[in-house]
Amino acid sequence: xxETMNSLYVDRVHLEGQLPEDxxxxxxxxxxxxxxxxxxxxxxxxxFIGENGTxxxxxxxxxxxACGFNPEGxxxxxxxxxxxxxxxxxxxxxxxxxxxxxxxxxxxxxxxxNVATSIDELGVNKSYGGVSLHGQSHxxxxxxxxxxxxxxxxxxxxxxxEAALSPNRLMQLLVRIHDLEKDSQFLIVTHSPILMSYPGxxxxxxxxxxxHKTDYRETESYRITKAFLDxxxxxxxxLFEEDEME
Numbered sequence: 001x002x003e004t005m006n007s008l009y010v011d012r013v014h015l016e017g018q019l020p021e022d023x024x025x026x027x028x029x030x031x032x033x034x035x036x037x038x039x040x041x042x043x044x045x046x047x048f049i050g051e052n053g054t055x056x057x058x059x060x061x062x063x064x065x066a067c068g069f070n071p072e073g074x075x076x077x078x079x080x081x082x083x084x085x086x087x088x089x090x091x092x093x094x095x096x097x098x099x100x101x102x103x104x105x106x107x108x109x110x111x112x113x114n115v116a117t118s119i120d121e122l123g124v125n126k127s128y129g130g131v132s133l134h135g136q137s138h139x140x141x142x143x144x145x146x147x148x149x150x151x152x153x154x155x156x157x158x159x160x161x162e163a164a165l166s167p168n169r170l171m172q173l174l175v176r177i178h179d180l181e182k183d184s185q186f187l188i189v190t191h192s193p194i195l196m197s198y199p200g201x202x203x204x205x206x207x208x209x210x211x212h213k214t215d216y217r218e219t220e221s222y223r224i225t226k227a228f229l230d231x232x233x234x235x236x237x238x239l240f241e242e243d244e245m246e
Contacts, residue, residue: 007099009155009185013039013063014094025089028055030211038096039211043202045177045186047195049219050206056189057108057159059206062089063187064157069106075149076104101185103154107145107161143169146176153183162192170194193221 015034025031030050048056061071068076142164150156162170170192177186177198190196196203197216205214216222228235 008041008044009097009099009101009104010041010063010067010095010187011098012041012096013066014096016092016094019089019092023088025055025058025087028058029208030055030206031059031089033210039204041185041187041202043200044181044184045198045201046188047198047201047203048187048189048206049191049196049203049214049221051220054206054208056206058087058089060157060159060187060189061108062087062093063095064106065090066093066095067104067155067157069104069157073106073108075106101153101155103151103184104156105145105149105154106157106159107142108159143172143176146173150176150180150184152180154180154185156180156184156186158186158188158190160189160191162190162195167194174198191221193219193225196221 013034015038018035019026019032048060050056065071070076142161146161161173165173171194174195180186188195196219203214203216203219204211205219
């Protein structure tokens, strides 16, 4: 079981001032909650979970940018921009930390292609396994980056890594997280019940009520997936009969 790390690279996330009244961010309960209380992190591995539109990626992106990472992903040395769509939330965030990482990476599925292209253009493939990430499948290149580029003593921020990985590769990612957790910190947005099962991790649920910690077996991802796998025929009958009634 994972223990609490005394020195985290992100201990607390503090929002300076109030969100602009005309900002869409005020309509996201989990983000608006930061006006009233800081986000406090206690574990080496923290997951942010919840339905689409609850602010998970908005929050993790703002934390990453506030920590000095490129909004579209990469290490702090990456500065490419193909679509300037990130919010201004990072401008109001203060990151409180008790230690400084020696390594770090912001890895997001939706802009991974752009990161791989930038790696080729910079000519730094040696740090990523020696082969162009574009020369591998999406899942292979994603996992290659994690295995080759995540060196430890780092802050690693992952936004929906399951989008690129099969269940088998997701379990390989769990192994890599385990290998690095003794001296690293992970902040991960996910819908995957495989990933969020990581032992000892904190799970923050973002929903219409705001943001709060939850138990793995209480998550919708776990309950729905388990119900489906236990009795898929019953679930089909429920889903298809509901469609026929509409």
